Amino acid sequence: MKSYKDLSKEELLQLQAALEAEYEDAKSKGLNLDMSRGKPAASQFDMEMDIMDVLNSSSDYKTAAGMDCRNYGLVDGIPEAKKLMADMMGVANADNVIVCGNASLSIMYDTISRSMTHGVLGSTPWCKLGKVKFLCPAPGYDRHFSVTEHFGIEMITVPMTPQGPDMDIVEKLVSEDEAVKGIWCVPKYSNPQGYSYSEETVKRFAALKPAAKDFRIFWDNAYVVHHLYEEKQDHILDILAECEKAGNPHIVYEFCSTSKVSFAGAGIAAIASSKENLDDMRKSMTMQTIGYDKINQLRHVRYFKDFDGIEAHMKKHAQIIRPKFEAVLKVLECELSGLEIAQWTEPKGGYFISFEALNGCAKKIVAKCKEAGVVLTGAGATFPYGKDPGDSNIRLAPTFPTPEELRAATDLFVLCVKLVSVEMLLAQQA
Template sequence: MKAYTDLSMDELLALKNKLEAEYEDIKGKGLALDMSRGKPSKEQLDLAEGMLNIVKGSGDTDTLDGLDCRNYGGPIGIPEARQLMGDIAGVSAEHVIVHGNASLNIMFDTVARSFTHGVLGNTPWAKLDKVKFLCPVPGYDRHFGITEYFGVEMINVPMTEDGPDMDQVEKLVAEDESVKGIWCVPKYSNPQGYTYSDETVRRLADLKPAAVDFRIFWDNAYCVHHLYEEEENQSQILEILSECEKAGNPDMVYEFISTSKVSFAGAGISAVISSKANLEQIKLHMNYQTIGHDKLNQLRHVRFFKDMDGIKAHMMKHAKSVRPKFEAVEQVLKESLEGLNIGSWTCPKGGYFISFDAMEGCAKAIVAKAKEAGLVMTGAGATFPYGKDPKDSNIRIAPTLPTQEELALAAQIFVLSVKLVSIEKLLQLNHMNQG
């Protein structure tokens, strides 16, 4: 089929009538499909079911150093859990504090603490006239939600296949003391699935910020979420903490990881990884904030996974479940949209999302049309700060939750929505040109 941009008005109208009939037919099925967030499927959650009964009770709740996980103590995490999370991130346990079920909580707390008490003795951000963050886009809506909540001014920085545009990052950080941080998802970025190159990691670690309290917020959420075994062996990112140390910026990074999509999405464990100085400040505030996180859950994770080899083996089970879903969506997109000049998409090797770029001005209408036919997707604009995509083109596709059968229907609804909205856009443009 010819590209839609090469079709005449009559051809576009005829095609629109045909596609509308298909759309009405599938709309009449009364479907209720969900591709709105990166949720693990029931099949994935079942993979960790053995964790639920792995701690047997009294006499089986002690750590290797004799701490009873049912009692107080171990506020920064049991040693075994700190070691496991350190192994996942590629750092030693001394750089790790283990928290509760979600790294999002740690990120929120880290920003909040910076506002109320400052960073390592510097002026609390709440007392400054302006606080800014760099936001690689498209990016993770929950990151942007945190900084928006605190009134931070967010600055868009374009993403490339190698990571954020580092020329822009270096310039903005060096010139403006009010730039206090940058959000990063370095491995299989949300939503594009890009992995930061070695050069990008080194340039980030070597930044010369005007603000001494500038921090890289390194959300390494998908570091073990490979779709293909060869990616696990070949696609490793540089370890940011050691790169910052080499560059003379040992305190410049906070790294966050969790097992939310490794074990149970609602009952994993998370960790913050940073320099000794940063961790000491975090521990000081934890003294007032908590008596400690769920050590029994930490113990369950350690007993179940044992070590990094256990994590890798488990994640290949996830890949076996998730990979066919990604490939199915990518196949439908290729068969239905390739060559039509109305959209482009990424084909990630890991993570949880596919990023789709529609024609400019079409994303909101596509998501709305899909919803009308029974498919809920992440809101258009969510991948940009303040929910405002300047081009109204980016859509995040989350293939993991639906079954294969549901996914086939969801993909059909999506491509029909893309085609119909794109035709309407082209007809509008043709009408304007003729007028």
Template sequence: MKAYSQMSKEELLALKSDLEKAYDDFKARGLKLDMSRGKPSSEQMDLSMGMMDVFHSRADLTAADGLDCRNYGNLDGLPEAKELMASMMECRAEDIIVYGNSSLNVMYDTVARSMTHGVMGNTPWCKLDKVKFLCPVPGYDRHFAITEYFGIEMINVPMTPEGPDMDIVEKLVSEDEAIKGIWCVPKYSNPQGISYSDETIRRFARLKPAAKDFRLYWDNAYCIHHLYPDKQDTILEILDECRKAGNPDLAYKFVSTSKVSFPGSGVAALGASQANLEDIKKQLSIQTIGHDKLNQLRHVRFFKNIDGMREHMMKHAAIIRPKFELVLDKLDKELGGLGIGEWLRPIGGYFISFDSLEGCAKAIVAKAKEAGVIMTGAGATFPYGKDPKDSNIRIAPTYPSMDELGLAADLFILCVKLVSIDKLLENM
């Protein structure tokens, strides 16, 4: 196909006329499709319904250490839940705390605790003149929302095919004591689906921060979220790498089963060094007597072990893989060679990252919304909602049905073409 940039003004205007007719047809359908968040579909959640049937008698409610899970106790999680979550996180059971349903909640608490009480005896952040975080971009909007909520200054760090640009990370962290953390999604990153290389992870573990209370906020949200049984990324385990590098306290590692079992009723966990965990438990013992142990036990009984989890995730993959392939194949067929967009083909995670011509993302998303398809807001993948190039769009293919997704993808592609033509005509 001929690249749009090689077309004459007359050719672009003729093409635009045809595309506008197709767009008007879409608007006439009265579509109401939502692709704004990476939510599992009902079909995916049905996979875990057997979890509701694992308890049959009072004896079934007793944990491995003899605790009646209906009662108080086990602040840091049931022993068997710690084993299950640790195997999912690829770390040691003694290095984790098992929480309630949301890793986002744990991340929020971790920042809030640092603000009010500091990290391991260091000055509470609220008493400092300035607190900063590094934010690999494009990245996860909810990470950025937490730091923005607390008034923390966010600094963009470009993503590369190997992960965040480590030359920039190393320089900034070593020079500025106000930089207290960096948000990381190390495996199948949100939204690009990039997995950090071994060298990137080793460089993270070897960081020499100016701030003693600097931490890696290592959100391994998609650690077992593969799309293919035979194509799967593996990454180095950060807590182990930090120990090897002589930086045992450098990382907080977060995970949950939100996209494994039920998003609203999963199990979350935090992994860290013993010194970090003891510091965290001081706050946790005031905050709660214990999280939902029945839910922890329910997950253990249903999955049994990491092999059960992996088998379960292949069932998820069988449902969502065709959705990813549908969108990606349409992008390849309809936009390939036109020079008006770029995208990656992830092999895991929950999103497809699309980069339009500079200055077009907001207009594309607005045009799709006008015709009945709601997408993640343009700019959401950058701190403060400000994409400097106005080009990145996060596509979330998991929730709609295949038919709905096909319509949404066709409309999205149509909007990309129309907005790109307008942008090119502006410069003629």
């Protein structure tokens, strides 16, 4: 295809007229599709409904050690669930894991909140400090940014690379500024780009020398088992083990959940860290709860049995999700390749594709899609404060729509990309 940047003004005007006619036709179809969030599809839930049959009124509700899961106790999770989640995260020692409720985001929120009100391992509570800052690799996960913004923490954007955050910038900011208290990380199949941190990046994280003794890496390993391809999987180092080797055992909190493994609203979530960090966490937990849902923990253990069971189950998820990713990527390649108006990632796992339009085009593309009946993640959402400096990044979430809906939504998306890009190029020639 001929690059749009090589077209004359007359050619661009002709193309604009054709695209506008095509867009008006698309609007007349009355689409009502939602690609705004990375939600599992109903077909994914349907295949795992038998998890509800694992426990019933005649079941034994005791752990292997004889603890009755119907009663109070074991505030940090049943041993079997701790082992399951440790194996899922690749953490060697299950004693370094606490299993909580149904969402890792809740654990992250509580961890920030506890740091604000009670400090970290005896340090000054963040709410009593003049300034608290957090590093935010971007494009990144909007809900991470919402948590830190909610607590009034200043967010500093750090550019992402295919190997992870720009570690030169991370190391400089962490070592020079005592107000920098943490960094958000999605180390495997990152949201939204699908990047996985390289070995060098993980080791540099583990070897950080923060000016603040209460600095922590918030390692959200949300997509640790979410591979699209059995033969092409990314692998990352165990951050807890690397931190231990580097003499920084307390510097990291690792989070994960089964929210996109079992049910999105009824999974189990966990945090892994050093014994000292977890003991500090337990002090508040005992005030907050007498115990999380041990019956749900037991249900998951009985259903998956072990990490091999999780891996086998995730292959079934991949069979549903992979064709959706490939369909979107095929349309992007066929319709936009060579036009020099867009770039996109081709992830091997996770839930998103990161799309880069021409600068100044993302908001207009998202708005045009919405006008024609397709809702995307808001432009700017992948940056702190919702402000993408280039107004170029758009997060595509292929998982929730049916294949038929996905084809219609992607066709409309590329049409809007073309139309807005032509408008931008014409404006530049004016």
